[in-house]
Amino acid sequence: MHVVVNAAMSADGKLSSRRREQIAISGEADFDRVDRLRADSDAVVVGVGTVLADDPHLTVKDETLREKRRESDRPANPARVVVDSSGRTPTDAAILDDAATTYVCLSEAASVERRAALADSAELVTAGEERVDLLRAFATLQEQGLEQVMVEGGGELIFSLFDAGLVDELRVFIGSKIIGGRDAPTLADGEGFVTEFPSLDLESVDRLDDGVVLTWRVADR
Ligand SMILES: NC(=O)C1=CN([C@@H]2O[C@H](COP(=O)(O)OP(=O)(O)OC[C@H]3O[C@@H](n4cnc5c(N)ncnc54)[C@H](O)[C@@H]3O)[C@@H](O)[C@H]2O)C=CC1
Numbered sequence: 116m117h118v119v120v121n122a123a124m125s126a127d128g129k130l131s132s133r134r135r136e137q138i139a140i141s142g143e144a145d146f147d148r149v150d151r152l153r154a155d156s157d158a159v160v161v162g163v164g165t166v167l168a169d170d171p172h173l174t175v176k177d178e179t180l181r182e183k184r185r186e187s188d189r190p191a192n193p194a195r196v197v198v199d200s201s202g203r204t205p206t207d208a209a210i211l212d213d214a215a216t217t218y219v220c221l222s223e224a225a226s227v228e229r230r231a232a233l234a235d236s237a238e239l240v241t242a243g244e245e246r247v248d249l250l251r252a253f254a255t256l257q258e259q260g261l262e263q264v265m266v267e268g269g270g271e272l273i274f275s276l277f278d279a280g281l282v283d284e285l286r287v288f289i290g291s292k293i294i295g296g297r298d299a300p301t302l303a304d305g306e307g308f309v310t311e312f313p314s315l316d317l318e319s320v321d322r323l324d325d326g327v328v329l330t331w332r333v334a335d336r
């Protein structure tokens with residue numbers, strides 16, 4: 116499995132405001148870049164915090180890209196994956212519509228009622244006791260044929276993926292806005308590293324709109 120984390124952050128490293136409302140950090144050119152990355156992926160992964168904040172659809176927007184996928188015997192859209200320990204994904208979430216297969220990764224903590232509600236529109240994967248065990252969940256997803264995986268946030272999930280050693284590549288659009296706020300989500304939140312810090316090898320720097328896209332490989336992968 117190859118895991119690419121992609122996000123858009125402000126010049127001061129925030130993914131959204133302290134109200135956790137989605138902000139247009141990037142413009143059309145970056146959304147096109149993200150659309151191509153989705154089209155190249157077998158799955159797009161987010162944490163439930165992102166589902167609750169943004170209600171994303173996570174589909175490929177460009178019909179030409181969807182058609183190319185069909186021509187190569189792939190579904191028009193990549194699968195969508197939500198990491199959601201207790202099954203908080205609302206049953207009317209956009210991510211649960213029939214545009215693509217959706218996997219909801221739960222822990223043992225998810226109730227029978229939440230499982231039944233989600234099982235109508237999603238494939239359920241259970242790994243971990245209180246929180247989703249990402250190593251086990253991603254191994255199950257790989258068994259389902261999901262090899263090229265893109266993660267779109269948010270900061271809690273991105274930190275945990277680095278902590279679990281699951282990230283191969285990081286692509287970040289840095290936009291020309293300051294969001295500020297000590298409680299606003301950043302690229303990697305969670306508990307934070309204190310002794311050993313994942314290292315990155317810078318691969319490319321590309322100017323896009325009024326910002327820049329940085330691509331790093333995770334060192335020693
Ligand atoms: N600018 C950008 O590119 C993006 C911005 N965002 C923003 O990020 C914010 C949401 O991010 P977060 O609140 O950090 O939520 P998140 O999307 O990272 O989800 C975190 C949640 O996932 C669940 N989870 C289960 N197992 C987990 C594990 N092992 N590790 C980590 N999480 C686990 C927990 O319920 C946890 O609270 C929103 O404000 C959204 O707008 C989200 C995606 C992209």
Ligand SMILES: Nc1nc(O)c(N)c(N[C@@H]2O[C@H](COP(=O)(O)O)[C@@H](O)[C@H]2O)n1
Nearest residue numbers: 123138139140141169171172173174267
């Ligand atoms: N590339 C990018 N630029 C921004 O400025 C953003 N705020 C985001 N957010 C991500 O896009 C998701 C929405 O996807 P759909 O359009 O609903 O398919 C959102 O949840 C964030 O992951 N991305």
